[in-house]
Amino acid sequence: MAEAAAVGAHEHHHGPQGILKYIWSTDHKIIAMQYLFTGMFMAVIGGFMAYVFRMQLAFPGLPVPGYGVVSPGEYNALVTNHGTIMIFWVAMPVLIAAFGNFLIPLMIGADDMVFPRINRLSYQVFLISAILILVSLFVEGGGFGGAWTAYPPLSSVSDYNLTKLGSSIWLVAVALEFVAFLLGGINFIVTLMNARAPGMKAYDIPVVVWMIVIASILFMLSVGPLIAGAVMLLFDQTLGTGFYDPTRGGDPILWQHLFWFFGHPEVYVVLLPALGITAEIITTFSRKKLFGYKIVIFTAVATGVLSFFVWAHHQFIAGIDPRMANIFTVTTLLISVPIAELCFVYIATLYGGSIRLTTPMLWALAFIGEFLIGGVTGIFLGASGADIYFHDTYFVLAHFHYTFFPIAIIGTFAAFTYWFPKMFGKMMNDTLGKIHFWGTIIPFNFIFIPLFVLGLGGQHRRIYNYQNFPELAEMQPLRVLATGALIVMLVFQFVFFWNMFKSWRSGEKAGKNPWKANTLEWTTDSPPPHGNWPADDMPKVYRGPYEYSVPGRDDDYWPQNIPG
Amino acid sequence: MWVVALALVALALLPEPGFACPVCFDPNDEHRQAFLATAIFMTVLPLGMVGGVGIWLRKRLRRLDDEEAPPEPPANDPS
Amino acid sequence: MSTDAAVMQFEVRPEPGPGKKLLPDGVMGMVIFVFTEVMLFAGLISAHTIVRSRAAGEMWPPYGQPRLPLEETAINTAALLLSAVVIFFAQRAFRRGVGSARWTFLASIVLGIFFVASQGMEWAALLGEGLTMQSSAYGGFFYLIVGTHALHAVAAMLGMVWAWLRMSKGTLTQSQFSTVQVFWYFVVLVWPVLYWKVYL
Ligand code: HEM
Ligand SMILES: [Cu+2]
Numbered sequence: 001m002a003e004a005a006a007v008g009a010h011e012h013h014h015g016p017q018g019i020l021k022y023i024w025s026t027d028h029k030i031i032a033m034q035y036l037f038t039g040m041f042m043a044v045i046g047g048f049m050a051y052v053f054r055m056q057l058a059f060p061g062l063p064v065p066g067y068g069v070v071s072p073g074e075y076n077a078l079v080t081n082h083g084t085i086m087i088f089w090v091a092m093p094v095l096i097a098a099f100g101n102f103l104i105p106l107m108i109g110a111d112d113m114v115f116p117r118i119n120r121l122s123y124q125v126f127l128i129s130a131i132l133i134l135v136s137l138f139v140e141g142g143g144f145g146g147a148w149t150a151y152p153p154l155s156s157v158s159d160y161n162l163t164k165l166g167s168s169i170w171l172v173a174v175a176l177e178f179v180a181f182l183l184g185g186i187n188f189i190v191t192l193m194n195a196r197a198p199g200m201k202a203y204d205i206p207v208v209v210w211m212i213v214i215a216s217i218l219f220m221l222s223v224g225p226l227i228a229g230a231v232m233l234l235f236d237q238t239l240g241t242g243f244y245d246p247t248r249g250g251d252p253i254l255w256q257h258l259f260w261f262f263g264h265p266e267v268y269v270v271l272l273p274a275l276g277i278t279a280e281i282i283t284t285f286s287r288k289k290l291f292g293y294k295i296v297i298f299t300a301v302a303t304g305v306l307s308f309f310v311w312a313h314h315q316f317i318a319g320i321d322p323r324m325a326n327i328f329t330v331t332t333l334l335i336s337v338p339i340a341e342l343c344f345v346y347i348a349t350l351y352g353g354s355i356r357l358t359t360p361m362l363w364a365l366a367f368i369g370e371f372l373i374g375g376v377t378g379i380f381l382g383a384s385g386a387d388i389y390f391h392d393t394y395f396v397l398a399h400f401h402y403t404f405f406p407i408a409i410i411g412t413f414a415a416f417t418y419w420f421p422k423m424f425g426k427m428m429n430d431t432l433g434k435i436h437f438w439g440t441i442i443p444f445n446f447i448f449i450p451l452f453v454l455g456l457g458g459q460h461r462r463i464y465n466y467q468n469f470p471e472l473a474e475m476q477p478l479r480v481l482a483t484g485a486l487i488v489m490l491v492f493q494f495v496f497f498w499n500m501f502k503s504w505r506s507g508e509k510a511g512k513n514p515w516k517a518n519t520l521e522w523t524t525d526s527p528p529p530h531g532n533w534p535a536d537d538m539p540k541v542y543r544g545p546y547e548y549s550v551p552g553r554d555d556d557y558w559p560q561n562i563p564g
Numbered sequence: 565m566w567v568v569a570l571a572l573v574a575l576a577l578l579p580e581p582g583f584a585c586p587v588c589f590d591p592n593d594e595h596r597q598a599f600l601a602t603a604i605f606m607t608v609l610p611l612g613m614v615g616g617v618g619i620w621l622r623k624r625l626r627r628l629d630d631e632e633a634p635p636e637p638p639a640n641d642p643s
Numbered sequence: 644m645s646t647d648a649a650v651m652q653f654e655v656r657p658e659p660g661p662g663k664k665l666l667p668d669g670v671m672g673m674v675i676f677v678f679t680e681v682m683l684f685a686g687l688i689s690a691h692t693i694v695r696s697r698a699a700g701e702m703w704p705p706y707g708q709p710r711l712p713l714e715e716t717a718i719n720t721a722a723l724l725l726s727a728v729v730i731f732f733a734q735r736a737f738r739r740g741v742g743s744a745r746w747t748f749l750a751s752i753v754l755g756i757f758f759v760a761s762q763g764m765e766w767a768a769l770l771g772e773g774l775t776m777q778s779s780a781y782g783g784f785f786y787l788i789v790g791t792h793a794l795h796a797v798a799a800m801l802g803m804v805w806a807w808l809r810m811s812k813g814t815l816t817q818s819q820f821s822t823v824q825v826f827w828y829f830v831v832l833v834w835p836v837l838y839w840k841v842y843l
Contacts, residue, residue, distance in 0.1 A: 114668045114672075115668070115672060118672075182679060185675075186672045186675050186676055187672075189671075189675050190668055190671045190675070193664075193665060193671060194662075194664045194665070194666075194668055194671065195662075196662050197659075197662065198659040198660060198661055198662050199656065199659025199662075200659075217614065217675075220675060220682075221613075221614065221678060221679070221682055222610070222682070223679065223682070224679050224680065224681070224683035224684070224685060225606060225682060225683070225685060225686025225689065227686070228683050228684075228686030228687045228690060229690070231787070232690065232787065235783070235787070239776055239777065240776075240777050241776045241777055241783040242777070242779075242780055243690070243694070243780065243783055243784075248779070249697060249698060249705070249779060249780035249781070250694060250780050250783075251693055251694050251697055253599075254690055254693050257599065257602070257603070257689070257693070258686055258689075258690065261603075261606055261607075261686075305611060308607045308611060309607060312603065319586075319587045320587065320599070321590075321596055321599070321600070322579065322585065322587065322588055323579060323588075324599075324603070326576060326579060327572060327576055330571065330575055334568070540658075540659050541659065542656050542659070543656070563658070564655065592696070592697065594696045595693070595696045595697050597696070598692050598693045598695075598696035599693060602692050602693060605685065605689060606682075606685050606686070609681065609682065609685050610678070613681065614678070617674070621665055625665060628663055
């Protein structure tokens, strides 16, 4: 029986066998795993970089255990590549590519993406880009050190950045990464449009799928100008053109224009999937219908639209016209409204539910709480007057870590612990999960609250050693505190890896639907077979995804595929 | 909606130029305007494209629905 | 509210039929890709506009740089636009299964190749006159923007030749044809804008 089904599912596609099956597969689940584990690997590297440069800031000049003495150039390369890697090689591949690939076909009841081979190509391009960015660290002159925003002329003139090869490879790697996500994004959007299970209408699609697809659309629409800018920058670096060179008729501010046009939508590209993940988890573990499903979707769309109107808030002191800055202040304040609204919607969903504080639920709740701090401090920065003081201080740095950390780390852990049973067929250990949770969340706040204080005290970003600034040197204890907390947090990550490994080897069997959730991915085996469901028994959809605790039903959940 | 629009217009028009302000004027005003114009252009273009396709797809969906099924009773929305 | 009534709140849906597609997968994917491409060109044009505005009051093209050949390019532009019209008729014929679709399609390909080839000759001439990517921001943008478009045109030509070969073998599907066609429309329609911004 099972064999027959497997044969049916395999009919349409004969993949390679053996180990090649895993690196040359077009199965969306395997590609998701590839993205996931590449992303985790890059996260470890990014985390190690953070450890090294935080140690330098806390104990300037002393050799860092496991690395050695950090030179100023290395320091710059480390912070630059930490930022680049965490955004483009961790947040995007894990949140969008890995979970998008894993969840979209499973949640909409499709057997795979509509373009499986493009999907595979997407990962391969991504892998090359990841290898390139790592290579760029070791070439002659060292890795690029001109900040993840790569403003010219520092990035375009090798006499200034002193990393001729490193900066070009860095740029090529980033550009390739965009290509990978373009290919992936097309796939996500078309799959959602064309491959939904029979009966799944627009408002029966799980929120996380909507969010990932809206994020992909945002990405596709905003990345073009940056690619244009990146090509120009690459030509400036390698061909000797003068697009960003004012002495030759070019314009350095132009880069900021093109970069931030992408840069701000990009932050919502990573935010929306994380918001979607929390929506799934919160409804499952409070056994309640999502409060205002349509409101959530429309709010996400509105956020997407607004996110195209705010990007100049990164340039308030770049010499832009203050009248233009005013307009962008207003739009920046406006965009916090839909975000706040979503947080309220989630809290309203929790209200009166029967809440189960499992590990994924803890992560989801922590996401809301911590992200709020990031959003609120964004409002300070959005006021163009206040930003004259805050710009490029640690206040900005703490702001965006309070947004990105919840998104990329907390959101990922939430999703990972929630879907782990589906991905690997085993339950994770809840006690270890909770130890890891608290061991991450508490140090996280101890890292970045001090950085807010330092930023308010006037501590500028991207400085190798603050001892040379008398009025900043005094605040050294705060820096040591932040570094210490970081080390504690990193140490607790071993608990996670141990838990993951142990659960995978010898965890309790998960069964199809361990959380008693409604969405379609829980109706197939864990882990799902190739083709996701038996080809002759694909799911059909009869209702929306959040019918929990429906009065008059014996079960407190009502899977989407059960008729009547 | 109107309040927002009004506020936007007011904020754009009310601030007086400060003469100590180094970035309020550009000897080359065309340059300042070019930034503004391209900002508007790049923002409106994607939204216009997606909006247009969205509307077109909705229409097409309606048409496909009409062709196939007899008109359904309006779905009562549980939320 | 009685329990029964609460359950009745939920619409009871009829057994769902097979899902339907708004557009074939390939066409849909291509449309989305074209959006990204439009934004790429929007970025290039914006960059050009901004850099050009810096030179306001000065000469554009800068002193000592060759003029761009307006008339020859106008003829190329006409050929390109004609090609889009021709492919439109090719598609109609192909949909009706008319045998001549192949030749109409070929005509549109030939027009496209004519465009690419004569643009290439124009580049060779301009390089000879001393307009290079490094010679000025003007030259840089010319080669950047027109070159990006040329790359797209070449890619489109390859796609169309592939489609034509399949059409000859009789294995080309309607949606494959439309996918290629959408991309060609994009390449054609973005060109007049570039002509206007870069040449005029
Ligand atoms: C509630 C909405 C938000 C507001 C109002 C807001 C506002 C701002 C402002 C005004 C700045 C510029 C500060 C400066 O450079 O002086 C900024 C920087 C930044 N924000 Fe936000 N933000 C918000 C949400 C987010 C989210 C969701 C993310 C990430 C996912 C994010 C990531 C960043 C990053 C990375 C930077 C710094 C970029 C850099 O200069 O390196 N922000 N934010
Ligand atoms: Cu921003």
